[in-house]
Amino acid sequence: MADSIGNHDLLQRAIASTPGGQALMECLQCGTCGGSCPSGQDMDATPRKLIAMLRAGMDDEVLSSNTPWYCVSCYYCAVRCPQQIPITDLMYTLKHIAIERGQYNKEAHVGFSESFIDYVERYGRSFEFGLATRYNLTHHPFRMVGKAGLGFQMMQKGRLNATPDPIKDMPQLTAILAEARRIESHEEAQDEPV
Amino acid sequence: MSQSRQYAYYPGCSMRATAHAYDRTARRVSEMLDLSLQEIEDWNCCGATEYMSISALQAYSLVARNLSLAATQNATDLVSPCSACYLNLRKTNDNMKKYPDLNDQVNQALAAGGISYTPGALRVRHLLDVIVEDVGFDAVAALVKQPLKGMKVAPYYGCLIVRPSVDGYDTEYPTHLDKLMQTLGAGVVDFPLKTHCCGGHMTQISEETAFELIRRILHNAADYGADAIVTLCPMCQLNLDAYQPQVNAMFGTRFNIPILFFTQLMGLAFGLTFDEAEIGSEIIPALAALGKIGQESPEQVAPKRRDKKALPMPIP
């Protein structure tokens, strides 16, 4: 949106909540990240362009872009960037902010991340079977047909547990995560530009 | 015989299911190498690549619990065979050290669970690094009973064992797995995509994206005439192995390349039986490829001399 141009809330927030984020200001727009990205072709904006948009204050466009959601965390961009910008971590930050502001892209797989985390928070460990079935049933019901065969095979080879195996001291983990959530939400209240 | 080396061991969730072959062979091989792996008591998930995007601090705290538990065991090194777990453990350890504020917040969270962690108290390492650095190629060679001569493997590292940055190894063209495979007697192809991405979690989110990445790797391995791809990460193995049929379906290709864990091949070379080496747990059967072991393959013959008029190559 033109009216948001030059207003740098998101840029400032991204810099603040990404370790080493200050380097963002020195982006040369050289495109090493965009050229390196394995899923670059499927992104509506390359990481380079996303940084340009961020710096142009196009906050809504940035948050609704599918780019962060197609990041596979391969870190090629980060290690090759001539300005040493932690691009992969920036993608995490942007996803986080997008979720928090409920502004994320329709292709975003928040569902996947959330079901994953849901299992972790329930059992302390991830649970592929539950994850695959639940996520796919809710998001891609038709894919299950193809996946079912695979699931069966994996079962046969003992590579998929039908039941989760929880950790012993769940209360401890729950307490830790709750406290972390508390601190973070508190922090963000302060980060938020007024 | 020297006192066996002690390590705190973090298997990670996949090792209990999709990659149990890796877990079991890792333990067997370590034992043969006189490495004692003590599994962390009641460890929890590392958050994979998902947690970071939902909540950074929770993600760090989740991992920090494992570090805290591991620190109570009498070992200075924490070993994980899973690249994703390895990265998360390492990243948390490093960033807590690097950013004092983060350290305070994470420890504040841990305190709620009655525990704490001093960043740097542990050295986080990948199993492959331990085998290469602490055991060494000579000690490995000494244990080889059945050289893998005749079989050609493509060493596939994936992303997270060398990136964002691991001191000592090239972030894009590492060679320690190559050397390890050579030590086992296997033929090794100089695999250009050795550190490219296997698609990670995209298999769950966008098959179009993920399967293309998988196809590239299989295609390149086939181009280079590899009989098998050897991996060191459960996620890489799962994607390349389990989705291979679907990739073939999507692109009309006929790839049939078994994907094995390096510990499985070490086991075989050290004389384990197929069962002990968990051969058979893979979706794409490895028997054909393993059948080549012992046969004389053309690649074992010295490469032909450079043409006289050819220009000199740079010193590698």
Next chain:
Amino acid sequence: MPKRDYSLDNPAWGTRRPVIVGFLCNWCSYRAADLAGISRMGYPSTLRDIRIMCTGRLDPTFVIKALREGADGALVMGCHPGQCHYDAGNYKAMRRMALLRRTLAQFGVHPDRIQLAWASAAQGTLFTETVFKMTNAIARLGPLEWHDTIDELVPRAPAMPSAETLVEEASHG
């Protein structure tokens, strides 16, 4: 990067500000300070600099003198190790400073009040950052007021006798 200002939260400062005496070598750090000026880089006005040819010239007495005369800290800056205009004066300064810091610690002077740093003639930024860092450190520590304490320990002698006066005394005595 140090914060671009310093705070005097420490109530002990009252109305006064930190005072740091700088001993800058003529070839690297003094020129770094010049460059900082030429590039209009702002830094706290806490540093009062004195030019010496080389940090090798640094007589530990100078630092003690500065503290005793009311400075809250002393900053000695020279060329980077290996780049001393006089071969290795800065290495000699390094040894002397290490000893000096340990000694003064015994007299209740926090080691952070006496710092040795490097800046090449091209490093105006590094120079300003060093002044910021040092100022912040001193600001946190609070005023030294060393003359008050030290004067009780060691009564204030008349200014260090010069070579000449010594000869005088010798010849008369």
Next chain:
Amino acid sequence: MDEKIGVYVCHCGHNIAGTVDVEGLSKWASTLPDVAVARDYRFMCSSLGQELVEKDIKELGLTRVVVAACSPHMHEPTFRRACERAGLNRYLFEMANIREHASWVHQHSIESATDKAKSLVSGAVRRVKELKPLEPFMVDINPTTLVVGGGIAGINAALEIANAGHAVYLLEREPSIGGHMAQFDKTFPTLDCAACILTPKMFDVGNHPNITLMTYSEVEQVDGYVGNFKVRVRQKARKINTDLCTGCGDCWEKCPAKVVDQVYEAGLGYRTAIYRPFPQAVPKYPVIDMESCIYYQKGTCKACEKFCPTGAIDFEQEDKVLELNVGNIVLATGYELFDPRRISPYGYGRLANVFTSLEFERMLNASGPTGGKVILRDGETQPKSVAIVHCVGSRDKNHNVYCSATCCMAALKFGHLVKERTGAEVYSFYIDIRTSAKNYEEFYHRLLDEGMNFVRGRVAEITDAARQPGEEGKLVVQVEDTLLGKQRRIPVDMVILMGAMEPRRDAVDTAHRFGIGCSEAGFFTEKHPKLDPVATMTDGVFIAGACQGPKDIPDSVGQGAAAAARVLTLIGQGRVEIEPVRANIDEARCSGCRICNNLCPYGAIDFIEEPGVSRVNPALCKGCGTCVAACPSQIITGQHFTFESIMAQIEGVLFDVRAGNGQSHTVEQLPLEPA
């Protein structure tokens, strides 16, 4: 005795007056003890400002002068001369640097700037009172000059000085002069042949009556000071008797040992163990490279000796170590090319048809390994498509943050020559095209016109892993075309990496050996980046060419001439003053403990057995003061930086916080520095 000190505060237009209350400052200064007069004036360095000082010295009988203005490195000499003109010893003058160290760095607050200025002035006033009159040493300038480095910059400097009628030693590490330029085929943007313009100059150097050429030689040690340097040079044994050798070439034609030439052929071609780097080499004599010579390795062969018609081969020849006495030194040690193995995704050393820019220069060169043919590593195939990759190791914080300045133009040159010789498609991958010199932009336009493909994007990776049809057997350049915002994979036959210009690997040692500074990267530091680009902090040592920073040929030539001009100025003056800032031992009270002897970096302090005291040799002493600080009985005086003068200055700068001087410890609260 009473001193009469004059204090002069300079406005420097607004530079100082803008942030420092100059009137207030001079009024305040007039109240300081021993200050007879204090004035402020708009431009103290102007002739009127100087006359002001001279007038007061004469009329008020000032015995000391303080000028509060800019850095002493700027105008100390100016005001010292003024004092001298008025009959006051120049060393009774002191400068307070209230511009660089106050007004320019405390612009946020007039109060803190003025406060700082006060302390600096107060320090100067206390110090100047302790200064002693001194006489500068006059030293003769030895008119002989040493030029280190036989590249185009060094060659030019040497010729300029020699043509002016003065003796020059031209020192070169390699067996021949010529440097990198001798490896090139064409030069941008004129595309005239490098050899055609360089070899005549090389010839002149070789035959100039005033130039002593010392190739295959390196500097081991440098002593002395401007006008009188002593330089120890090691002349490596060529194993050739140059009096007998005619350079006929029978020896290298018969030599059975072939090795890859990593220096002149940049690894793309071979040479023999006994070799002359290239046909136009100066001097024409070959050298024997002992590492690859069969005789030195195995003990037998001596083919060269058997076939040499003049018996010039001398296997017994030893290195020569020579002492040169010179008055000035010009360093023109050049640069080294970035090693692209350090960027593994570019595949250099792994992928046969990835070349460095220097390899490609040799390939283009008619006298190079391919006779000027552009071909792939297999030695026969002509490429149908070539990719040129910019900024390899430049503009990259992982390697060198700076721009290497020359690669863009070299890349354009390559593009033109590739098209001219092969008609291949050429792709240039750039971040920014930088063509900022006369006729450079025009050359860029010419290449656009010739249909060179420009892709704006830094190359991500170069791979031989085919992903889609059309990529098999090719090198695929993967990049984001940032102008399209799309990822592209461009298959080519050949890739050229435009590597960064880096300092010589031993640049830091060299700088140290010659007593000059260098950047972290290793480029030599000039005295002033704008106004004195070829002089260094060390009088009599000058720098020229790429050793000072990335530079193309015209700039290097220019700096060579500039350095020569600076040397000729000194030679013209014949004598030069050097500061009497020296150490002085009061032998009457020296205990002869000899602590100072070993501390002195210049071995300037000798122990005199009889009467058992140490003595400073003023010709060798450089006045660093290390011995002064170390003398346990404090009887070494550091002239102009005496113990007394520095102690006084310390009291001076702390005038407002000193205890027991009536003043309280507090100064008025000033605003904190702004965020």
